[in-house]
Amino acid sequence: MFLMKDIVRDGDPVLRKRAAKVEFPLTSEEKEFAHKLMEYLEVSQDPELCKKYGLRAGVGLAAPQVGVSKQMASVLVPADEEGGKPQFKDVIINPVIVSESVQYGALTEGEGCLSVDKDVPGYVPRHDRITLKYQDVNGETHKVRLKHYPAIVCQHEIDHLHGVLFYDHINKEHPFKAPEDTVLFG
Ligand SMILES: O=C(O)C[C@@H](Cc1ccccc1)[C@H](O)SCc1ccccc1
Numbered sequence: 707m708f709l710m711k712d713i714v715r716d717g718d719p720v721l722r723k724r725a726a727k728v729e730f731p732l733t734s735e736e737k738e739f740a741h742k743l744m745e746y747l748e749v750s751q752d753p754e755l756c757k758k759y760g761l762r763a764g765v766g767l768a769a770p771q772v773g774v775s776k777q778m779a780s781v782l783v784p785a786d787e788e789g790g791k792p793q794f795k796d797v798i799i800n801p802v803i804v805s806e807s808v809q810y811g812a813l814t815e816g817e818g819c820l821s822v823d824k825d826v827p828g829y830v831p832r833h834d835r836i837t838l839k840y841q842d843v844n845g846e847t848h849k850v851r852l853k854h855y856p857a858i859v860c861q862h863e864i865d866h867l868h869g870v871l872f873y874d875h876i877n878k879e880h881p882f883k884a885p886e887d888t889v890l891f892g
């Protein structure tokens with residue numbers, strides 16, 4: 707199971723590389739790795755296990771964040787209401803955003819990152835709605851339309867596969883100035 711000691715921190719060049727496309731079929735090691743990426747999120751979102759293993763809760767984890775420069779990331783966006791099914795749950799491989807809204811969305815509280823220990827305040831403008839194409843661990847292609855929080859999380863993870871960190875998007879002069887018509891939520 708991945709622990710915080712396995713998570714690469716800002717400054718490591720692997721976080722600034724464009725990750726390599728993944729070939730199919732996955733090797734057994736790659737399937738195990740994908741499982742571990744999702745396992746981290748599941749354990750980190752269980753308050754007792756999160757505390758037991760000293761984790762930071764996460765809704766996404768990209769392969770480069772554990773030092774593996776491959777186009778693979780786990781995303782687990784919990785249900786809006788107690789007991790519902792997750793808003794989005796999958797390991798996205800070779801993800802491509804095939805269309806995106808002109809309108810931006812951003813979290814009112816800004817963003818954090820498991821690989822960035824410091825707080826970086828400011829809005830992170832992202833596309834409020836996206837159409838995402840990706841392959842799952844079995845090589846099946848999916849095309850999904852996401853909006854608001856699941857769209858934000860997937861864009862955060864896909865950024866990791868392109869060597870981009872959340873604070874790259876923050877307006878340096880006016881961190882809490884968002885583009886006109888940005889949907890602020892959370
Ligand atoms: O570092 C990562 O990639 C995981 C981030 C993903 C993320 C952060 C902010 C906005 C969108 C995605 C972690 O989930 S940061 C911790 C966290 C935990 C729960 C909810 C929001 C942020």
Ligand code: NI
Pocket residue numbers: 818819820821862866
């Ligand atoms: Ni991150």
